[in-house]
Amino acid sequence: MIQNTIPMCSSQYERMFNTSRIPGIETDTIQHMKDSRHIVVYHKGCYFKVWLYHDGRLLKLREIEQQMQRILDDSSEPQAGEEKLAALTAGDRVPWAKARQAYFGHGKNKQSLDAVEKAAFFVTLDETEQGYRKEDPVTSMDTYAKSLLHGSCYDRWFDKTFTLVVFKNGKMGLNTEHSWADAPIVGHLWEDMGKFCLTYGASMTRLFREGRTETVRSCTTESCNYVQAMEDPTQNDSHRFGKNIKQAMVDIIALFGVGMNSTK
Template sequence: MGSLTFLFSFQLMIYNAIPMCSSQYERLFNTCRLPGTETDTIQHIKDSKHIVVYHKGCYYKVWLYYDGRLLKPREIEQQMQWILDDKSEPQPGEEKLAALTAGDRVPWAKARQTYFARGKNKQSLDAVEKAAFFVTLDDTAQGYREEDPVTSMDTYAKALLHGKCYDRWFDKSFTLVVFKNAKMGLNTEHSWADAPIVGHLWENVMSSDCLELGYTEDGHCKGEAISGIPMPTRLQWEIPEECQEVIERSLAVARPLAEDVDFHSFPFDTFGKGLMKKTKTSPDAFVQLALQLAHYRDMGKFCLTYEASMTRLFREGRTETVRSCTVQSCKFVRAMDDPTESIEKKRALFKAAADNHQHLYRLAMTGSGIDRHLFCLYVVSKYLAVESPFLKEVLAEPWRLSTSQTPQQHIDLNKNPEMESSGGGFGPVADDGYGVSYIIVGDNLINFHVSSKFSCPETNSHRFGKNIKQALCDIRNLFSLGKNSTK
């Protein structure tokens, strides 16, 4: 799949954005995280000519090349249909094997060394770990349902986030999940790259599928499939009972964690960046201040807040942290719920907080943030075996509000409004906190993903979602802008 990597990198260059380091795009395919007893490693191979598909507990190796060329869409459809029609049963231990990638890392690393270092188990594991990517043909139906818009989107998101905890290979760069009603999505391992890389991949998938490839009237991929192309092969496993016990223990660790995730995915279509720009404010600053207001109303207090910022100006740049909860944002939030404060004062505090947020964002983008410098000090302190009370305290502070924006990168939504993306989400990083991901989709829509833990009595993702919607509207009202305002 190496040729596709260049395609994605080139396309990013031609849009009005600073390009990201192409090393992240290179790792998009043919990449797997490998467990270790001390530390994990990232394995990336130059090229791969196959994928691995999981369906009803069975693993299949599917070659993507034939006679020196990539398979055509109709030929890939033929391969998938063969898998769907296969009636073979999972081998002992095969069905839940991927639970090893969902549980604790050390047991997985030890099991990998003990049971997958030789013979057919090693060959099959190599096929998985060296595949271009992993595919799950899910046996559940997911997606937005008009008659049940709230629950259907929440369930859809949770299915992509963790599934059954054994039907995604969580170590692969990404798992492409295709549900039985033809809805799709991605589950992504985060260490090899950042969310915009995967978001850009998904935009390419949507645009090429709809605008270039298409389907026949009876639902098949266009084109013809030639005869003689080898069909998929079943991966062979010999998983002893003691390894099956390790698999079950990993599943017992992962399943409660997955079930504890309170995930709420929802669209906010009252307004979007079109109206926010009329306030002469950055849309991201507008949303971040709304999140501060929503969180204060939700929890009755402020908290350390993480917003991811790309350091794409630098070679191999990844992220820096924007600490969105500031003195200025707190003043604005308190003023918003103070009936004695005037609209003019609240508006001025909003502008001051938004300007400060943009300043912090620029510092983070240009390498002048603080958190990666703190991390470097931590690495040096570990290397020198120096105990630092300051680092111990500051790095132990929990991020009770962790946020991230997924950018819309190149699809022209005015020409193709049906290609609106719901973006992606993640779980909370603190047991008593929230994770919030959002994508500002065009001028009239923002899609949110809010996560927390059911086990925390103080948090509630649906309640927080309502507070976010109200906070956005309250800030809009400061500027006397209606939903369809032309001011």
């Protein structure tokens, strides 16, 4: 809802969980399960299926914590082909589609792949430490971003709607597959988790059925003037907003489907 008055299409939220992108020879498809009662956790090259329910009830936080601790304490070595399996989801789609048809169509391989693709979401317990370091802010944030973006290219499942990445020092973030929804939807998920989320300039067009986003060219002369006016203590609110109404209108017209990328 916009200001609790105008309804917006919420179809994208349904695909946030229990969803995977399935590779195809000609085109990929989106597989969405009505419900899922487990997640898949990756740690030190091994995959773990973690149940979230027991006897019909959602597990308590301490029960989930106990399972995570068992995974961290597990000293098992990856089985043959297990450690770098997710690299298939990071490469070209056709080879992955062919490999999926040839090697994951039956037996234990199919069961294992089903466990990943039908999971609520994917979790990576990353062995590296990431985050902002005051003594080296540029390199630390660059490394942090790259780790969330691609990791080692085999320790995130890039076909899941999102991989929740938890680093050894407690920092965390999301790696998100983009075909199922737009960035603001994921941003709302992250906000619900109590974290601030940066995203690109986009205006949601969910006033329309199945609406996605319209690009907002946020870096304009008007937006620069607006920021400068907001930081200028000599300006009053009337002057700040009155002179910069054009920038506000850019967001509004994009919301109604007549923004920068609209088809005329």
